[in-house]
Amino acid sequence: MDHWSTSLGVDDEFEKLVRRVNPPRVTVDNDSDDKATLIKVDSANKRGSLLEVVQVLTDLNLIIRRAYISSDGGWFMDVFHVTDKYGNKVHEGNISESIQQSLGQRGRSCRSLARCVGVESAAEHTTIELSGRDRPGLLSEVFAVLTDLKCNVVAAEVWTHNSRMASVVYITDQTNSSPIQDPDRLSNIKQLLLYVLKGDRDKRSANTAVSVGSTHTERRLHQMMYADRDYDHLNTLVHSADQLRTKPLVTVENCVDKGYTVVNLSCADRPKLLFDTVCTLTDMQYVVFHATIITEGPQAQQEYFIRHMDGCPISSEAERQRVIHCLEAAIKRRTSEGIRLELCSEDRVGLLTDVTRIFRENGLSVSRAEVTTRGTQAVNVFYVTDASSSNPVQSQTVEAVRKEIGLTILRVKDDTYSTSPPDQQTARFSLGTLFRSRSEKFLYNLGLIKSCS
16 A cells, blocks of 8 residues: 555544544524524534535525635534525424535545546446537437437436536436446447547547446536536637626635635526535635625625635636636536426437437527436426527427427426517528438437438
8 A cells, every 4th residue: 555545544534533523513593594594514624524515505405595604723614594495494304414414424535537428337327427519419419329229318417518518317228227237338338429429529528437436416517517628718708798797707816914815706696506616616626714605686795715725825827817717617507598498298218319309400409408207207407599699599499399399298488488480490490400410410320320311
């Protein structure tokens, strides 16, 4: 055993001893605040404690209205003001137990982030991780490959940002609904998906790897996007006036007398915002020593006092700019562009393949997707944009898609959606035909369809 492994083992044993002597204490207080429930967390500090607590609160679908965080001197003391999604106080339920369990867990091993296709076999499914350059029809091609390989998609989440795509897909064997464990079959799945990801343009960043251990989907998506450098070149993008108005404001300055770097963030508030920013700071190897989170109306204000893991504040302009761009990317990844379409239907083999093919054939591109299976029902959410331009999706295109899929199956959930007739229907559908022919030719070359005509 090398010196690093020995040191890691000693640190791990010391950490477990500290947790036994000082177990985490969680208090749920519904009396001190008229509008929110206070969750107070006291624990011996360890790297990642803040993220673990915020992740638990996020997974419980709690909205963090305010937070006061302090972790100086080896002790972690946080107060979170939370409500449910309707703005009501919450009953304790299993909040305390969930947080205590998360803080009491043994530190997870760090997995390599330098991968774009990974396959992980879990108890009930096999997990596939995909990341690469986004393009119209990519999701349709991925699902077509999985269907042809007799894989059933039971859940998936897809993010796109800055021309990059990341997704975590959970599959089972079509024949017996069990996880796929055969090494040769897994290797074939990986190679074909890698070929789809590369396409004609993404020869550099597409790679394959096998992942191990458990996966928290949204946590993993942040890691994959960060590893794929989706934050690059954000400052060179052309922004519309509306995008400039809603652009997050991030400032990074050094507090010399205290030895901290102070990060201030102001943007439109939304669920899971704190989770997204803390994920990014953690991935960038920064430690949050103090923080104040305040939500006033539609705006959120976040202030962090941070240092790098080596104990030093930010020391260069390049590093300062990188933190700004990474936090901007973390906020924008979950911002859903396009019209929200909700699909609820009896689940069947090939459903996702058919739905995403119809999107592609009508010139629609999927900017984000959430796929779930509840019993025998498929409950999916898609955000779709016009694949040809930045213009809003025309209502006639959406209605054509709904008629083909089923008006009662696919519904529009978007306040800005209008049923006014489009001006360029013919051009839009000819473009969809172009996307269809290109994707079908690509799948034909893979041997996954009989004809590309």
